[in-house]
Amino acid sequence: MPQGQFELHSNGRREFIDLSGRIRTIVRESGIQDGLLVLYNPHTTAGLTINEGADTDVQRDILDTFARMVPDAAHYRHLEGNSPAHVMASLSGASVSIIVHQGQIQLGTWQRIFFCEFDGPRRRTLRWLLLADR
Amino acid sequence: MPQGQFELHSNGRREFIDLSGRIRTIVRESGIQDGLLVLYNPHTTAGLTINEGADTDVQRDILDTFARMVPDAAHYRHLEGNSPAHVMASLSGASVSIIVHQGQIQLGTWQRIFFCEFDGPRRRTLRWLLLADR
Amino acid sequence: MPQGQFELHSNGRREFIDLSGRIRTIVRESGIQDGLLVLYNPHTTAGLTINEGADTDVQRDILDTFARMVPDAAHYRHLEGNSPAHVMASLSGASVSIIVHQGQIQLGTWQRIFFCEFDGPRRRTLRWLLLADR
Numbered sequence: 201m202p203q204g205q206f207e208l209h210s211n212g213r214r215e216f217i218d219l220s221g222r223i224r225t226i227v228r229e230s231g232i233q234d235g236l237l238v239l240y241n242p243h244t245t246a247g248l249t250i251n252e253g254a255d256t257d258v259q260r261d262i263l264d265t266f267a268r269m270v271p272d273a274a275h276y277r278h279l280e281g282n283s284p285a286h287v288m289a290s291l292s293g294a295s296v297s298i299i300v301h302q303g304q305i306q307l308g309t310w311q312r313i314f315f316c317e318f319d320g321p322r323r324r325t326l327r328w329l330l331l332a333d334r
Numbered sequence: 335m336p337q338g339q340f341e342l343h344s345n346g347r348r349e350f351i352d353l354s355g356r357i358r359t360i361v362r363e364s365g366i367q368d369g370l371l372v373l374y375n376p377h378t379t380a381g382l383t384i385n386e387g388a389d390t391d392v393q394r395d396i397l398d399t400f401a402r403m404v405p406d407a408a409h410y411r412h413l414e415g416n417s418p419a420h421v422m423a424s425l426s427g428a429s430v431s432i433i434v435h436q437g438q439i440q441l442g443t444w445q446r447i448f449f450c451e452f453d454g455p456r457r458r459t460l461r462w463l464l465l466a467d468r
Numbered sequence: 469m470p471q472g473q474f475e476l477h478s479n480g481r482r483e484f485i486d487l488s489g490r491i492r493t494i495v496r497e498s499g500i501q502d503g504l505l506v507l508y509n510p511h512t513t514a515g516l517t518i519n520e521g522a523d524t525d526v527q528r529d530i531l532d533t534f535a536r537m538v539p540d541a542a543h544y545r546h547l548e549g550n551s552p553a554h555v556m557a558s559l560s561g562a563s564v565s566i567i568v569h570q571g572q573i574q575l576g577t578w579q580r581i582f583f584c585e586f587d588g589p590r591r592r593t594l595r596w597l598l599l600a601d602r
Contacts, residue, residue: 202467203368203435234471236506236597238370240433242442244386250562251554252512257545258554264544265555269403269537276398277391286385286392287399294384294445295431297563299508299597301471306595308510311562327440329370329433331467333470333599336601337502337569372504374567376576378520403537410532411525420519420526421533428518428579429565461574463504463567465599 202230202330210320214267216249216259217315219326223298223305226328233303235332240295242327245285245319247292253312266291266318285319292316300330336364336464344454348401350383350393351449353460357432357439360462367437369466374429376461379419379453381426387446400425400452419452426450434464470498470598478588482535484517484527485583487594491566491573494596501571503600508563510595513553513587515560521580534559534586553586560584568598 204226208217219239227237241248252258266288276283296313299306307313315326338360342351353373361371375382386392400422410417430447433440441447449460472494476485487507495505509516520526534556544551564581567574575581583594 203433236599238431238433240431240440242440242445244384244392244442244444249558250512251558255546255548257547258512258551261544261546261551262555262558265538265542265551268542270399274399274402276395278389278395279391280389283392283395283399287396290383290385290396290426292558293427293561297431297506297508297565299471299506299595301595306508306510308512310512311510327433327435329467331370331465331599333597337567372565372567374565374574376574376579378518378526378576378578404533408533408536410529412523412529413525414523417526417529417533421530424517424519424530424560427561431565461567461569463601465504465601 202232205325205327207325209323210317213320214263215317218253218312219315220312223313227300227305230330232300232330232332235300235330237298237300237305238295238329240327243324244289245282246324247289247316248296249292249314249316250296250311252310254310282319288318336366339459339461341459343457344451347454348397349451352387352446353449354446357447361434361439364464366434366464366466369434369464371432371434371439372429372463374461377458378423379416380458381423381450382430383426383448383450384430384445386444388444416453422452470500473593473595475593477591478585481588482531483585486521486580487583488580491581495568495573498598500568500598500600503568503598505566505568505573506563506597508595511592512557513550514592515557515584516564517560517582517584518564518579520578522578550587556586
């Protein structure tokens, strides 16, 4: 059954964690040649995104820009104090879908799949599904 | 044929409407055990998101933050006056994809599926598809 | 095998390019009646979105609002100078999923599928997958 889950730990309050290697391994071990990989984040103060991985400054710039767009120093009603992380979760989205062709996820040259921690450090679980195109 | 549509009514100009219960019913009645549920919003001034449902203040904080990011009091060309709602539709996205396992959508503990009304009140139609993993 | 890719050229630094016609052709030629179309963007300074196509002012308003949210005149670390385009890529997302019913993509009345160029002009390649619901 080509679905499962895996765990990860974030170390900072906000950071990107590159999942591309893990996802490549999952697809390889499944033996599926063509289809769709869906990666799903079940947490409400984190997200998933696909963006540049070569220069880590890009990840920093995205997080810094999100922090300017959704500042800590604004009025929020939610008393836990992590409303900005919830907003960022909706901005980045709860899942990514990536096409599999000839046994490989079809990321672009500079693309990596990132888990976006917006309210860490925490232990997180991610879920994946592989739909074969038969 | 595991696809269909359903209607809903929004009551306010901007609000989140929890669709999790309806989606659980759709998945249960389909009899599908493992696969992917795709929920699709065909409207251009509304969106879909997955976020916390326990404290309704989180929904309010997300809507308020979107309104600060995309203020009504800015210059827009579109003469209908609802450009902010169109921008918010692109920020939240037109669909959500959720993994189904053992007959259940795999939402996280605090996650709910929300229809995001950005230009209500209106009558809206949503479309869904269930892809079985066979 | 219902997957493939196609090329397009952007002409401006930032613009929306309507792909709805191409996608309708792809779905028609596939012969698939019911299922899911996934369109994937492998570039890190571009995105995909679904929004209104009738009044081109809406596209302009979305791009202008994105530029206010992610201004060029802010501090970014990435030395290539296109960090705002990377942020916009994460805001819009790397893929769109659209339900196919009776051989037709189920776009809403006013919806069009847009490629979002955030750092053009460039030659871009997009990838698509059609999952049949059998």
